[in-house]
Amino acid sequence: MKTALAAALAAVLVLILALGMGDSPTEAVAADAVSCLPYTGETPDLDDDQVANAARIIAIGKQRGVPARGWAVAVATAMVESRLHNINHGDDDSVGLFQQRPSMDWGTVAQLTDIEYATNAFYGGPQPPSNPGLIDIPGWEQMPLTEAAQAVQRSGFPDRYTEWTALAIDLVREHGDTELDCDKIVAGPGTVQPMPRNSDGSWPREGCVIKPDPTTGKGCLTPRTDNIVKQAAAYGKPGCYRPSNHGEHPKGRACDWMMTSGGEAHGAQKAKGDAMAAWAVANADNLGIMYVIWYRRIWTQNQGWHAYNNPWGGNNPSGWHTNHVHISMY
Incomplete structure (x- = not known):
């Protein structure tokens, strides 16, 4: 190394x-x-088994046609989850390189301790697991590494995947014969169209001028809200305008993307919500997003993700935002 x-x-x-x-x-x-080294100290020495497993992850990604940035996401994820060892144990019923769980519909223990199967399940695409893999996550190439990994893994510790960014880049260079730089692995190139700002960086005031709101057929939307509806088309059609006595919906500055028909999201539905929330946060600066609410948590520019206190009441999936992703715009 x-x-x-x-x-x-x-x-x-x-x-x-x-x-x-x-x-x-x-x-x-x-x-x-700039060096892409979010940790201090020397890069750890990897044993032959760890190096071979990393090389296998990279080879499978290359064979599948997954972009090289995805190889690094996969290697960093496996380093966090199993230290790149194909183990048959872990927290709860987690097993394998990626610590995938049979109880979460990733596959059987035998399948998840098969490196070929487990790696293909992580990358995603047309294969058995019902959970979305990396390439199934809309916008994953624009997410920071930790958010791309978290959109697949749904870990209780979502910020830990960046720890091995430098190691992942190094392994991709050595075993994928591909050069990756800091921008490609940490943030990635933006694909959303940035909305215009004032010369001082603030957001210009916008009226509710898009009439009617194309998602509800009534009321109105601001141009920034109309833009995010179009940019987030991969996540489905939201509901935006509604007349109420609080919040941004009656101002045409908020939308809700339903992950279920009403009940709390679980499994693939929650994974889709996790992915959309991560996409929104990753693109907040370009799109003019003020805050995101999803699954009892709220993200703001100043505080990042923190507990949502449900100020408007409603002890149900709608009140706690466990069935829909809410996005409010400046």
Whole structure:
């Protein structure tokens, strides 16, 4: 793993030189961040089994035609879940490289401890598991690595996948014969059309001028809301305008994407909601998203994801947003 170790040493040298030349600590950290090394210390030595499993994940992705960025997402995920060992145990009934669970409809224990099957299940596409894999997640190539991995894995610790970004890039370079850079693995190129901002970066005021709201046939939408309805078409048609005495819906600045017909989302329905919420957060700056609510949690620009307190009442799936993703616009 000489490449990643060299990158780590180079990052430290950048930091030392920056501080020595009088740069501020913030500038030094920014320079270090460019190296795609979100952890400190040396890249760990991998044993032959770990290297072989990483190479197998990459080879399957290449054979499937999955973009190289997906190989790195898969390798980083397997490093977190199993340390790249094909184990027959884990939390609850989790097994294999990706710690997939038979009870969550990923497959049988025998299937999930078969590296070919488990890796194909993670990548997704036309194969047996009912859960969406990576390439089934709309917009996964534009998500930060941790959000792309989380959209598949639905982990209780969604921020941990970035820990092995540098290692994943290094393994893809060595075993996929493909160069990846920080932008391609951490954030990815944007595909949504950015909405216009004021010269100071703020969002211009918009009237509710799209009449009628095309999702409900009544009321109105703002241009930014109309744009996100179009940009999020892969997640289905939402319901946007409604006359009420609070919130953004009556202003044409909010939409709800239903993941179920009314009950709480589980399994593939929840995975779809997880994926949409991750997509929205990843593109919030370009689209003008003010906040996202999904599954008892709310995301805002200032606080990130945190507990949702259901201020409007309703102790049911609609009130707790466990059946729909709500997005409000500036």
